[in-house]
Amino acid sequence: MTEVTIRPMRAGDAAEVLRIYQAGLDGGHASFETTAPDWAAFDAGRALAYRFVAVDADGAVRGWVAVSPVSSRPVYAGVVEHSVYVDPAARGRGVARLLLDALIVATEAGGVWTIQAGVFPENAASLAVHERAGFRIVGARRRIGRHHGRWRDVVLLERRSPVVD
Numbered sequence: 001m002t003e004v005t006i007r008p009m010r011a012g013d014a015a016e017v018l019r020i021y022q023a024g025l026d027g028g029h030a031s032f033e034t035t036a037p038d039w040a041a042f043d044a045g046r047a048l049a050y051r052f053v054a055v056d057a058d059g060a061v062r063g064w065v066a067v068s069p070v071s072s073r074p075v076y077a078g079v080v081e082h083s084v085y086v087d088p089a090a091r092g093r094g095v096a097r098l099l100l101d102a103l104i105v106a107t108e109a110g111g112v113w114t115i116q117a118g119v120f121p122e123n124a125a126s127l128a129v130h131e132r133a134g135f136r137i138v139g140a141r142r143r144i145g146r147h148h149g150r151w152r153d154v155v156l157l158e159r160r161s162p163v164v165d
């Protein structure tokens with residue numbers, strides 16, 4: 001694989017980030033969402049400090065990770081929910097793992113103690129990536145929402161930082 005590096009996401013990455021987001025949604029197992037937001041909505045909903053992209057040696061964006069707060073309550077100030085999306089042409093090469101590792105380092109440095117994610121049980125790649133990166137399965141939420149008119153389960157995963165105290 002060509003060398004992939006991780007760097008902070010910039011506004012100039014918007015088109016590629018949203019293209020990769022839409023490609024993931026089109027696969028049918030990434031999210032209840034079916035259409036990627038525009039950049040303004042994406043930008044407004046995700047913490048600036050914890051957005052990263054994976055870039056190839058030629059600078060092409062191959063994947064991204066970002067987080068949103070889960071609650072405005074102070075008790076949950078250090079709990080975030082993340083999304084990770086990799087270009088279909090770059091999957092299976094460890095890009096998601098690099099992004100998750102970068103996210104874990106950055107969030108721990110910033111005092112975030114829990115990262116969580118909701119994953120469809122059919123999303124074997126995402127479950128594998130998260131478990132490899134140290135997430136544990138909390139449980140499965142049954143028929144929690146409709147996707148294209150069909151009720152679907154969601155597996156809740158979390159990684160509680162062992163160093164943030």
Ligand SMILES: CC(C)(COP(=O)(O)OP(=O)(O)OC[C@H]1O[C@@H](n2cnc3c(N)ncnc32)[C@H](O)[C@@H]1OP(=O)(O)O)[C@@H](O)C(=O)NCCC(=O)NCCS
Nearest residue numbers: 024030084085086091092093094095096097125126128129
């Ligand atoms: C899920 C996704 C992000 C994984 O990205 P990726 O870059 O292909 O994953 P990686 O190559 O980093 O894989 C990391 C680990 O997961 C394993 N893995 C990846 N895909 C797998 C699959 N389909 N089945 C089993 N294991 C898999 C890899 O073997 C690797 O394990 P290893 O470190 O022991 O070798 C990617 O498939 C994607 O973008 N899917 C669409 C969007 C999506 O579903 N996002 C997650 C929403 S919760």
